[in-house]
Amino acid sequence: MRRYFADTVAQIVFSTIVGAFVEIVVAGLTPWQSMGVRLAAIPVILFVGRPYGIYRDWLFAVTAGNSNQLKAAAVDTVANISFQIPIYCVLLAINGATIPQIVSASGSIVVISALSGRPYGLYLVWCRKLFGVSDTPS
Template structure:
């Protein structure tokens, strides 16, 4: 895949996951107000535009480390979670925190994002990674 296509795939995946899953978690799990969630999600768009490709490269690097141990889908899932927790979760926590969320809401939103990633993330990233 070319760098341009990888960048587009990474950006689309991160923004779409962030908008749909992020807003759902913030509203229905963490209890943020609609205004707080909109603030968080709107702020996330330019941030995700800037970090999508670096995150995709970092994630690919983390995944490659795991594949040196074993090429199982379980290892891919574990490494996907490691990449998310170590790169994306701190960014997400700051975005939610700047929206006026309480510390409890930030923690709950982060745990909700992690849960969503565990359930949905690998299939979404693989879908976008396979874009020709």
């Protein structure tokens, strides 16, 4: 249960900060639209926060990804992009973003995800330690 909370809290905090920045500054959503997306994301994250952690752990296990920092960064980046983008597009659509806004935000979030994949992975490891769970799958 602590692993669920660690993974979920990490994803809520990190995605709120990064997502709101991209939505407002890059994609041109209004603050109200962004707030709607961020609020809609919380229940989704409650459902997918831990599965993302499991998916990330699995990618590390099958690639032996933590053997060096470059490989770990690549695994975190692939995990972040491949898991988050489809969910993000649905949230944008549900909250009234237009197709051009979805394309812009998604294109931007791919870049942001590539840049933030490893920082998020490190943040997730830190949150797991904060919650008293190891970073190895259980």
